[in-house]
Amino acid sequence: MKSVSLSYPLFRPLRAAPLLFMLGLAAACSSTGGSKSTAPVNALYGQLDLASKGYETALQQARAGDDAASQKTLTAALDRLKESAAHCGSTPGCDPQRFFSVFDRLLRLKDGSFLGDETLGDEPSPTLADGAGGVAGLPEAQRSVTLLRGQKLSELIAMNGAVKAALEMWLTQWRPNLIDAYVNYQYLRYQMWPQYEKADLPEALLFGIMAKESGGKVNAVSRSGAAGPLQFMYATGLRFGLGTENGFDLRFDPAQSARANAAYINEQLKIFNNNLELVLGAYNGGEGRMRRLAGDRPDTSFYDPTIYNKLSRETREYVPSVLAAAWLFLHPDSYNLRFPKIDGAAGAVTLKRSASLAELSVCLGSAGGMEEGWFRTLRNLNPRLNPQETQPAGARVQLPRLLEEPYASRCVEGPWPILAADLHQAVAPAVQAPPAPARAPARATGTRNYKVRNGDTLIGIVHRLHCSSVRELAELNGLRHHRIRAGDVLKVPVCR
Known part of the structure; x- marks a missing residue:
């Protein structure tokens, strides 16, 4: 992520000012200068001015209770703003931040912000309530989307660098x-x-x-x-x-x-x-x-x-x-973001034949246009089930309603449930560890002297050498009956 400057306050949403307040700066800019060198940027600022006027018109329409007209005006103003802003970066003297400021204002109005008692200032207004003009004009569904403890969520999201x-x-x-x-x-x-x-x-x-x-x-x-x-x-x-x-x-x-x-x-x-x-x-x-x-x-x-x-x-x-x-x-x-249209209506099926969630995912395939398959969705909707564990016939499985018909046509009879079961029951062969390679026996490369200590036995000395035997050691030292005593000096092999 790129680094950003985070000095505070970076942005504090202003209450809407009559007659465009901060947005009027753009209009003022468009009225200055008349030379050919400033003509392109003035033309862009002129479009910015029209978008700003669209904001004011939409605000008045919303206050009057005409939400449909207000949203239509806002959409037109946003489209105009996007088109003109696209040329700002290649136009000398154009300030992109002016366009972003208007863009931010239009989006906040689209959320229903600034519909109440609007005064110029830095502090947010008190809690909004129905009848005060701030919330009553919004459709019920939009109120639940945009309100947070009586405040507009959009007003709480400071459009700062972070x-x-x-x-x-x-x-x-x-x-x-x-x-x-x-x-x-x-x-x-x-x-x-x-x-x-x-x-x-x-x-x-x-x-x-x-x-x-x-x-x-x-x-x-x-x-x-x-x-x-x-x-x-x-x-x-x-x-x-x-x-x-x-x-x-x-x-x-x-x-x-x-x-x-x-x-x-x-x-x-x-x-x-x-x-x-x-x-x-x-x-x-x-x-x-x-x-x-x-x-x-x-x-x-x-x-x-x-x-x-x-x-x-x-x-x-x-x-x-x-x-x-x-x-x-x-x-x-x-x-410029488009979320896919999803029919998330809840549904369920009673299994006609035993199957795991994994098997259901195979037989459902890409039903309903889900190219990625349904495994994640089935697992999300049935978190108490092990997705690999077979559920008996008669078990209840949650799934999107749009899959109820594909389940009946694909997962009860025919080739797909048979294929799914065959794949699910397949067992990969167990991996057997290869036997450890045999160690090459150590070999003697010469001899050295070893002084026998208290407690030593011939077999104990041989075990420590790792390359000899009791017989070899006895023959090398001319020992009879394999007897040794503390203080004896033996010749022993040097092992490699």
């Missing part, structure tokens, strides 16, 4: 992991999201944590012993009810893990005065350590050097990575 760097990582090197996490989550969503919804926490945050922690692999276990889709340590899991049930570790249960995670987040939000960055830092680096660092300053920034510089590199990268993944969950199209 988050931008994490966005780039998710969109480049980590992109396959992000897509996999999204696919895994969509099939687990019916189990996990209700737990967060009950706790009044945003779904984007749940996805961001899961994407960074396990990528949606329910059976994941870290080197430190953290387990499950949300990677609970054993002691922390016990604290939130994730013990064992009939020998099953509940940290691997998606619904129970999400419930415990929501309880943890809400507990820490109270402790850290709703400072989400500190809460995420505590989740990764330990709440005790974060409390010691933050002390009695719960309003301080995670990026304050007195906190940030004393955290592990893992925690310093973890917090912006979670927030960046949450941001992309809310705004994929605005970052």
